[in-house]
Amino acid sequence: MDAQTQQDLFEYTLRLGDDALTLGHRISEWTSKAPFLEEDIALGNIGLDFVGRARLLLTYAGEVENLGRDEDQLAYLRDIRQYRNLLICELPIGNFADTMARQLLVDAFELPYFQALSQSSDRTLAGIAGKAVKEAQYHLRHSSGWVVRLGDGTEESHGKMADALSKVWGYGPEMFITDEVEQRLVDAGIAVQREELRDGWQAQIERVLEEATLAVPDVSWQVDGGRRGEHTEYLGHMLAEMQFMQRAYPGLQW
Amino acid sequence: MKTHNSSIEHLQAEFDARIAEDAKIEPKDWMPAAYRKTLIRQISQHAHSEVIGMQPEGNWITRAPSLRRKAVLMAKVQDEAGHGLYLYSAAETLGMSRDQMIADLQSGKAKYSSIFNYPTLSWADIGAIGWLVDGAAIMNQVMLCRCSYGPYSRGMVRICKEESFHQRQGFEIMLTLAQGSEEQKAMAQDALNRWWWPSLMMFGPPDSESANTEQSMAWRIKRQTNDELRQRFVDQTTPQADYLGLTIPDPDLKWDAEAGHYQFGEVDWDEFWQVVKGNGICNRDRIRQHVKAHEDGTWVREAAQAHAERKAAAAEAA
Numbered sequence: 410m411d412a413q414t415q416q417d418l419f420e421y422t423l424r425l426g427d428d429a430l431t432l433g434h435r436i437s438e439w440t441s442k443a444p445f446l447e448e449d450i451a452l453g454n455i456g457l458d459f460v461g462r463a464r465l466l467l468t469y470a471g472e473v474e475n476l477g478r479d480e481d482q483l484a485y486l487r488d489i490r491q492y493r494n495l496l497i498c499e500l501p502i503g504n505f506a507d508t509m510a511r512q513l514l515v516d517a518f519e520l521p522y523f524q525a526l527s528q529s530s531d532r533t534l535a536g537i538a539g540k541a542v543k544e545a546q547y548h549l550r551h552s553s554g555w556v557v558r559l560g561d562g563t564e565e566s567h568g569k570m571a572d573a574l575s576k577v578w579g580y581g582p583e584m585f586i587t588d589e590v591e592q593r594l595v596d597a598g599i600a601v602q603r604e605e606l607r608d609g610w611q612a613q614i615e616r617v618l619e620e621a622t623l624a625v626p627d628v629s630w631q632v633d634g635g636r637r638g639e640h641t642e643y644l645g646h647m648l649a650e651m652q653f654m655q656r657a658y659p660g661l662q663w
Numbered sequence: 664m665k666t667h668n669s670s671i672e673h674l675q676a677e678f679d680a681r682i683a684e685d686a687k688i689e690p691k692d693w694m695p696a697a698y699r700k701t702l703i704r705q706i707s708q709h710a711h712s713e714v715i716g717m718q719p720e721g722n723w724i725t726r727a728p729s730l731r732r733k734a735v736l737m738a739k740v741q742d743e744a745g746h747g748l749y750l751y752s753a754a755e756t757l758g759m760s761r762d763q764m765i766a767d768l769q770s771g772k773a774k775y776s777s778i779f780n781y782p783t784l785s786w787a788d789i790g791a792i793g794w795l796v797d798g799a800a801i802m803n804q805v806m807l808c809r810c811s812y813g814p815y816s817r818g819m820v821r822i823c824k825e826e827s828f829h830q831r832q833g834f835e836i837m838l839t840l841a842q843g844s845e846e847q848k849a850m851a852q853d854a855l856n857r858w859w860w861p862s863l864m865m866f867g868p869p870d871s872e873s874a875n876t877e878q879s880m881a882w883r884i885k886r887q888t889n890d891e892l893r894q895r896f897v898d899q900t901t902p903q904a905d906y907l908g909l910t911i912p913d914p915d916l917k918w919d920a921e922a923g924h925y926q927f928g929e930v931d932w933d934e935f936w937q938v939v940k941g942n943g944i945c946n947r948d949r950i951r952q953h954v955k956a957h958e959d960g961t962w963v964r965e966a967a968q969a970h971a972e973r974k975a976a977a978a979e980a981a
Contacts, residue, residue, distance in 0.1 A: 444960025562966025
């Protein structure tokens with residue numbers, strides 16, 4: 410592997426790892442707060458899938474980088490400007506509708522994304538993606554089920570679901586940006602071209618929203634920046650909490 | 664009337680015979696009202712303990728010191744939600760609805776294990792809970808695998824398998840700390856200092872003062888007394904503390920070779936009753952968080968119900 414590809418692959422794997430870690434951390438914040446016990450278990454499962462995926466990806470990123478950093482050094486010892494996740498993954502959990510709206514957007518993207526990535530010429534990424542496909546199938550069934558139930562539930566839940574979608578909608582387009590780093594990896598048969606998934610994603614979301622008696626949000630704003638380390642203010646607080654132990658007691662084994 | 668009395672007597676005799684021959688009582692079997700009531704109280708309290716117990720441990724999920732620890736802790740807390748679910752189902756077989764059990768928890772009518780009214784202040788507390796609190800819970804649950812009520816006994820068999828994994832991971836956290844830096848050792852010792860006595864209290868009041876033990880033993884709901892289980896726990900845990908190089912905070916703790924047991928000091932039952940009565944650091948917060956999650960989720964549960972009803976109506980019309 411040439412130096413450019415190695416650097417790109419590190420960056421790419423880190424991005425996917427950070428997506429999984431920040432979202433998994435957010436979902437874990439639901440512990441003991443779900444609307445009922447079965448849902449505590451479901452969210453626990455989903456959060457664990459993301460944290461487990463983050464561990465595989467960050468471990469691999471450290472191997473590719475080859476500077477001796479392990480999953481924990483990458484997770485706990487980088488500050489906000491070095492984090493590379495999509496903004497949508499770091500947003501606070503909000504209420505249950507906010508969490509499900511975010512999940513629907515992410516899950517509907519991840520399923521085809523990881524299906525494609527499971528064909529990657531990089532065997533480690535292909536393996537991680539293969540596992541992620543099975544998880545994403547369940548995640549999407551879970552989130553679309555809830556969006557339908559809440560959209561087509563009561564007047565109150567319909568209003569909350571519509572509001573949640575309009576708050577998260579503008580974070581969706583960032584998922585479809587393929588920058589130079591990823592384009593080089595797409596050309597090398599390693600990464601997945603994101604733009605190509607957009608129409609299928611849009612159609613999938615529209616099917617769910619139609620069943621949920623919800624309209625596609627009419628919002629004109631959209632933001633991006635996570636891949637460049639330009640984040641919302643929320644992420645700094647998440648990292649302060651998540652990294653507390655490693656920062657307060659540096660260099661120890663736990 | 665006479666026929667009725669004699670049939671009750673007959674049923675009671677049949678029940679007593681089943682208990683005597685160690686057969687299981689199943690949901691549809693006749694059982695004395697007091698047996699049913701005792702089981703509902705005990706199983707629902709056990710379920711509530713699993714559910715409330717998610718809070719002190721959940722308190723460290725977002726601050727776990729490594730990704731491996733984070734994942735293991737998430738899995739553990741999720742297991743506890745699962746245990747809560749089996750136990751609510753077991754209690755429901757006795758005719759008590761989950762909604763009613765939750766209402767009783769939130770009103771304070773039903774209790775949960777008082778140990779969860781203590782705060783988790785440091786990461787070592789997560790180790791101590793796994794090692795000591797789950798260790799104490801297992802003593803009790805292993806016994807309950809042989810409980811006379813079938814659904815409870817079967818639920819316990821399943822729960823015990825997961826709990827022994829929890830205890831091992833707790834011990835492993837303590838071991839890592841005990842072999843770590845001076846700060847980590849101090850953190851582990853401090854956690855042991857704070858969790859030791861409350862763990863001994865988990866077995867309940869001494870036999871001489873336990874209102875329920877005798878009847879529960881006769882019904883074979885319990886197989887060992889509070890004091891017997893407490894002694895087993897001390898006997899098992901003391902060598903583990905030695906292995907960790909930690910000191911159990913009890914100056915009276917010593918090996919009694921003749922008895923083959925450790926002797927230990929007097930539990931502060933005043934503290935136990937104070938915490939049971941609401942004067943622990945976290946009592947109010949635990950219930951408040953449970954109520955808040957429940958109330959915040961009301962609109963979600965209502966929506967799910969409304970949607971399900973609409974779907975059912977549409978299916979019927981079609």
